[in-house]
Amino acid sequence: MMPRTPAVAAPSRYEADIKALEPEQRRAHDTIVARRGTFSPPYRALIESPDVALAVEHLSSLLWSGALPTTALEAVFLVVARRLRCAEQWRRHEVKALAAGVTPQEVDAIAKGLPPGGSPETRTACVIAKRLLAGQRIGRDHWADGQRWLGKRGLGELCAFVGVASIVAASINLQGIAAP
Structure with missing residues (x-):
């Protein structure tokens, strides 16, 4: 059984230093933030491969506005x-x-x-x-x-x-x- 909602999440092994991102990573980061309003935890690891991070974000966006309620x-x-x-x-x-x-x-x-x-x-x-x-x-x-x-x-x-x-x-x- 999953726990009820706790208040605060534990830290990530991928705490992104925005200033240290490579240019492609920074572009992907900025695109994701522009679409979502935030850079949520899954993207902290995925940003290591900017094209993958963007592909996941694109597919996610399509599905959230798709056929399913x-x-x-x-x-x-x-x-x-x-x-x-x-x-x-x-x-x-x-x-x-x-x-x-x-x-x-x-x-x-x-x-x-x-x-x-x-x-x-x-x-x-x-x-x-x-x-x-x-x-x-x-x-x-x-x-x-x-x-x-x-x-x-x-x-x-x-x-x-x-x-x-x-x-x-x-x-x-x-x-x-x-x-x-």
Whole structure:
């Protein structure tokens, strides 16, 4: 079970000294900050490869404005955080999930590894994300639910979003950031 939201995050192994960034890194940094308003923890490690940092940011932006509802995306972020044991990702996205309309009961269910109640879109996205993260194929019944509640485009975007959320968790875990 993931911990409830603590107040402050632990430091990163990649505390970026903005003045020490190479020109390509600085351009990528400035682009990310211009889009997001901040330079969040996953990008601290990814900035070592500026093109990768920008590609992740671009794909993330596309998916957040894509076919899936924000409630489903935030709930999937929590599913990924739990599966990859990324307490810092959980800490940051639990608050966002609640603000997006994921209920405290749904958050608690995800924290326990259970499918959330709530909307069929959110429940379906979480069930499929959990199966993908476990290396399981998506069977006929789950595919039918996905088509019904998310559509083919939504299923494709869900696959990509699980990947982006996994990159975020891996980057945070690489840095040794642990929620206190």
